[in-house]
Amino acid sequence: MKKIFWVFIPVLMLVAAVTFFTASDPEVKKQFTIGVVNPNPGTRAIHRGFIDGLQAAAKLEGWELSFTICEEKGKIDQCIQDLVERQVDMIFSVTTPATKKVKKAIAGTGIAGIFAIHDPLQAGVIKSLRHPGGNLTGVQIRGSVPKAVEWLLAVAPNTRHIYMPIRLDTKAAPQSLQDLRTAAQAVGIRLTVVEAKNKAELEQALLTIPPDTDAIFMLHSMLISTHARLIADMANARKIITAGAIGKSREGSVISFSPELPKIGRQASRIALQVLKGETVGDIPTEIAEFKLGINLQSAKEVGIEIPNNILILADYIVR
Numbered sequence: 258m259k260k261i262f263w264v265f266i267p268v269l270m271l272v273a274a275v276t277f278f279t280a281s282d283p284e285v286k287k288q289f290t291i292g293v294v295n296p297n298p299g300t301r302a303i304h305r306g307f308i309d310g311l312q313a314a315a316k317l318e319g320w321e322l323s324f325t326i327c328e329e330k331g332k333i334d335q336c337i338q339d340l341v342e343r344q345v346d347m348i349f350s351v352t353t354p355a356t357k358k359v360k361k362a363i364a365g366t367g368i369a370g371i372f373a374i375h376d377p378l379q380a381g382v383i384k385s386l387r388h389p390g391g392n393l394t395g396v397q398i399r400g401s402v403p404k405a406v407e408w409l410l411a412v413a414p415n416t417r418h419i420y421m422p423i424r425l426d427t428k429a430a431p432q433s434l435q436d437l438r439t440a441a442q443a444v445g446i447r448l449t450v451v452e453a454k455n456k457a458e459l460e461q462a463l464l465t466i467p468p469d470t471d472a473i474f475m476l477h478s479m480l481i482s483t484h485a486r487l488i489a490d491m492a493n494a495r496k497i498i499t500a501g502a503i504g505k506s507r508e509g510s511v512i513s514f515s516p517e518l519p520k521i522g523r524q525a526s527r528i529a530l531q532v533l534k535g536e537t538v539g540d541i542p543t544e545i546a547e548f549k550l551g552i553n554l555q556s557a558k559e560v561g562i563e564i565p566n567n568i569l570i571l572a573d574y575i576v577r
Contacts, residue, residue, distance in 0.1 A: 286321045288322075289315075290345040291311070291322060293350075294333060294340075294349070294350040294359060296333050296354075303521045303522040304522055306522025306523045306526070307373070308522070309522070309526075325339075325340060325345070333358065340368075347529060347533070348369075349372070350370065351372070351374065352427055353429065356382055359372075360393055366392075369393075369529075371393070371394065374396075374397070374428075374429070375428060375429030376432055377393075377397055388540070389540075392539055393539070394538055394542070395528060396524050396543070396545075398521065398546045401502045402440055403440040404548065405514035408514050412562060412568060416498075417447060418471050420473050420474075420497075421449065421473065422473075423476055424454060424480035425478070426480055429478070433478075433502060434476060459484055459488075466497065471497070472497060472498045473499045474501055475488060475501030475510060475513075481503070482505075485510065496559075496561055498512075504551060505551075506551030506574070509553060511556045512553075516546035516548055524547065550572045551574050552564055553575075
């Protein structure tokens with residue numbers, strides 16, 4: 258019995274030591290690799306908001322995230338291919354063309370796709386908003402144009418002629434233009450549309466604004482998003498109010514009704530979090546972006562417009 262007892266004690270000590278050190282080891286963290294594809298310089302705040310939102314969530318969950326960001330327009334195809342070959346866990350895409358490429362590339366893979374684009378249903382990216390299907394879902398940005406026109410008229414009720422430079426460089430641009438034509442026609446506003454292919458042509462368009470122009474409107478377009486400050490500055494110099502359905506009040510637009518770019522990204526990050534926690538991406542409804550009213554009082558002062566208090570109190574953010 259004594260021999261058995263002395264043999265048994267070392268075994269117990271060994272088991273106890275293994276249990277102690279195993280319990281003392283920190284829990285292995287979940288690791289996720291995420292690709293980010295956004296070729297539009299004017300909307301980079303979207304994917305920054307997405308990254309910030311996911312990083313904040315990962316910190317709470319105890320996860321480790323790594324991001325590969327693709328921003329160069331000429332290298333998007335190769336970048337998407339590389340992400341798929343590396344078998345990343347997720348790809349977040351901004352702009353309809355990029356999302357279509359992602360959809361094609363991740364078909365039949367286990368890679369989840371999250372997007373922030375203008376109209377995913379019309380683009381054929383999803384089957385429906387409620388049941389996207391496949392392995393993509395995200396945030397729809399379209400829908401703010403009619404209300405943006407209403408807010409313009411609330412601030413400048415005598416508006417009869419809107420001048421709008423644009424480049425039809427995204428799927429969102431012609432869709433937004435159609436929305437604006439419909440909204441303007443409904444309230445008897447004449448619309449002058451001038452296409453500009455680059456910054457030089459945009460500047461020329463802004464130097465030749467018709468004298469009876471009451472307002473300049475900004476829509477979803479890479480060229481317009483990127484040069485919103487230029488548009489606002491040149492319009493202010495002519496004492497012409499700027500409005501729009503893209504969130505550019507912080508860049509000089511007197512009034513805007515649209516999603517705020519960083520918040521679009523954060524909204525998409527909340528959807529991405531559900532996927533990383535194990536939900537099936539195609540079963541998660543596509544959300545509509547939250548639209549915000551922005552007012553720039555400095556620009557309003559430069560063009561000689563006083564924003565009524567009943568509108569100011571409804572603003573989601575005010576730039577002074």
